[in-house]
Amino acid sequence: MSRLSHSEVHMVHRIGWLRAAVLGANDGLVSTSSLVVGVAAAGSGATEILIAGFAGLVAGAMSMAAGEYVSVSSQTDAENADLARERRELAETPEAELEELTGSISSAASIAISRARLPPSLRQGTRWPPTPATNLASLKPWPRGRSRQRWCLH
Amino acid sequence: MSALTFAAGAVVPVLVAMATPADQTSIVVAASTIVALAVLGGLGANAGGAGILRGSLRVTFWGALAMGITAAVGALFGVSVG
Numbered sequence: 001m002s003r004l005s006h007s008e009v010h011m012v013h014r015i016g017w018l019r020a021a022v023l024g025a026n027d028g029l030v031s032t033s034s035l036v037v038g039v040a041a042a043g044s045g046a047t048e049i050l051i052a053g054f055a056g057l058v059a060g061a062m063s064m065a066a067g068e069y070v071s072v073s074s075q076t077d078a079e080n081a082d083l084a085r086e087r088r089e090l091a092e093t094p095e096a097e098l099e100e101l102t103g104s105i106s107s108a109a110s111i112a113i114s115r116a117r118l119p120p121s122l123r124q125g126t127r128w129p130p131t132p133a134t135n136l137a138s139l140k141p142w143p144r145g146r147s148r149q150r151w152c153l154h
Numbered sequence: 155m156s157a158l159t160f161a162a163g164a165v166v167p168v169l170v171a172m173a174t175p176a177d178q179t180s181i182v183v184a185a186s187t188i189v190a191l192a193v194l195g196g197l198g199a200n201a202g203g204a205g206i207l208r209g210s211l212r213v214t215f216w217g218a219l220a221m222g223i224t225a226a227v228g229a230l231f232g233v234s235v236g
Binding site for chain 2 (some may be wrong): 009010015017018020022023024025026027028029030031032033034035036037038039040041043044045046050053054055056060061062064065067068076143
């Protein structure tokens with residue numbers, strides 16, 4: 001089936017900018033109007049109220065821009081530093097890096113061995129080697145009464 | 155992005171404060187902000203494809219709470235200073 005015949009609309013790709021936009025607009029509304037209302041409630045005149053509101057607007061917008069820049073660059077710096085560290089380790093100690101990658105396989109094997117050593121009463125439900133669920137008929141829902149129906153192997 | 159939308163959001167209370175006399179500023183600014191927050195919550199939820207009512211209620215509730223606390227602090231200062 002071609003991709004054109006299946007046009008599904010998802011909004012998740014918007015999450016990044018939507019989050020930033022909603023955060024900014026909400027912050028602008030709440031902080032500026034809180035400032036204005038607070039200054040007005042203290043019994044200030046119209047000029048003072050306006051100065052407070054305008055100062056809040058300018059300060060907040062600049063702070064937002066600076067905060068966004070600083071947070072994004074610190075994330076980029078941390079990612080680059082991590083990449084550089086991995087590159088250095090690969091160049092200097094390739095054996096340790098290989099062990100890092102293959103170590104996960106041997107730890108999975110050791111979990112399987114420790115499971116096999118369990119007494120039979122505790123071993124119930126653990127099969128080794130595990131059989132893949134190739135038969136869809138073996139998939140059965142949880143019994144009724146659960147808050148969410150989940151699928152599990154029986 | 156958030157700097158631009160911050161300015162766009164902040165323009166609302168500043169313009170409203172400019173248009174109203176000083177003795178009514180608190181109430182009018184608070185009311186217009188709550189309306190603007192409800193619209194913002196609805197827009198945000200709609201852009202994300204989620205329920206409009208839920209998003210707009212959430213934004214309105216927390217915004218109203220923040221303004222209420224700030225107004226109380228302002229009133230406290232007004233009483234102690236004046």
